[in-house]
Amino acid sequence: MSSRLYVALDTPDLARARSIAHRVHNHVGGIKLGLEFFMANGRAGVREMAEIGLPIFLDLKFHDIPNTVAKAIQALRPLEPAILTIHAAGGRAMMEDAKAAAPTGTKVVAVTVLTSLDGSDLGSIGLSGDPHEHVERLADLARSAGIDGIVCSGAEVKAAHRAWPQGFFVVPGVRPADGAAGDQKRVVTPRAALDAGASILVVGRPITQAEDPDQAARAIEATL
Numbered sequence: 001m002s003s004r005l006y007v008a009l010d011t012p013d014l015a016r017a018r019s020i021a022h023r024v025h026n027h028v029g030g031i032k033l034g035l036e037f038f039m040a041n042g043r044a045g046v047r048e049m050a051e052i053g054l055p056i057f058l059d060l061k062f063h064d065i066p067n068t069v070a071k072a073i074q075a076l077r078p079l080e081p082a083i084l085t086i087h088a089a090g091g092r093a094m095m096e097d098a099k100a101a102a103p104t105g106t107k108v109v110a111v112t113v114l115t116s117l118d119g120s121d122l123g124s125i126g127l128s129g130d131p132h133e134h135v136e137r138l139a140d141l142a143r144s145a146g147i148d149g150i151v152c153s154g155a156e157v158k159a160a161h162r163a164w165p166q167g168f169f170v171v172p173g174v175r176p177a178d179g180a181a182g183d184q185k186r187v188v189t190p191r192a193a194l195d196a197g198a199s200i201l202v203v204g205r206p207i208t209q210a211e212d213p214d215q216a217a218r219a220i221e222a223t224l
């Protein structure tokens with residue numbers, strides 16, 4: 001079985017992304033490319049990264065009206081990413097149209113509550129209650145819209161998995177026990193996230209900013 005660890009290559013520098021991917025490719029199951037990479041390198045950059053031979057997770061977190069999101073995903077169809085993201089807060093129709101627009105083999109997963117937010121951040125944007133409740137409600141909506149799964153923190157994945165046993169659960173905000181959280185607020189260890197039901201783990205800076213990314217990825221993999 002391939003590793004459930006995906007490395008987030010958050011850099012605008014294609015050469016650096018390629019170099020890290022080559023260094024860690026024996027210890028990860030896939031490569032996550034996000035806005036920073038895509039805005040700088042576009043579809044050609046994604047194609048170059050795909051040549052490395054690992055599944056590509058395109059994390060562009062679409063959040064717009066259904067027609068716009070569907071057209072954006074249609075434009076990405078030739079890339080055939082293994083996974084792509086939308087925001088669950090875009091609503092049911094947007095999620096349905098996103099799934100219909102995506103290639104058959106692509107998993108469409110919806111971000112519920114960003115792992116950089118805690119209860120007080122939600123309060124500041126007018127959402128009362130803790131992240132857990134919002135994740136459960138949005139996971140329910142995502143399931144009923146017919147998409148493949150959600151993005152949530154390791155703190156919510158157990159309940160989400162129980163409610164949606166066939167769902168695909170992407171867990172970022174993952175940190176080794178001694179790792180710096182940075183801007184992440186709902187953080188768990190890789191082992192805890194997997195035990196709670198994560199389908200894949202997303203780890204960025206603990207690997208990409210390590211002195212030796214290969215050793216950092218290997219150390220995380222050893223805990224799984």
Ligand SMILES: O=c1ccn([C@@H]2O[C@H](COP(=O)(O)O)[C@@H](O)[C@H]2O)c(=O)[nH]1
Nearest residue numbers: 008034113114115172173202203204205
């Ligand atoms: O809720 C979310 C959704 C996506 N992400 C993305 O995951 C990585 C995490 O990077 P780290 O360096 O390990 O913090 C990053 O690309 C985010 O855009 C997330 O963190 N939380």
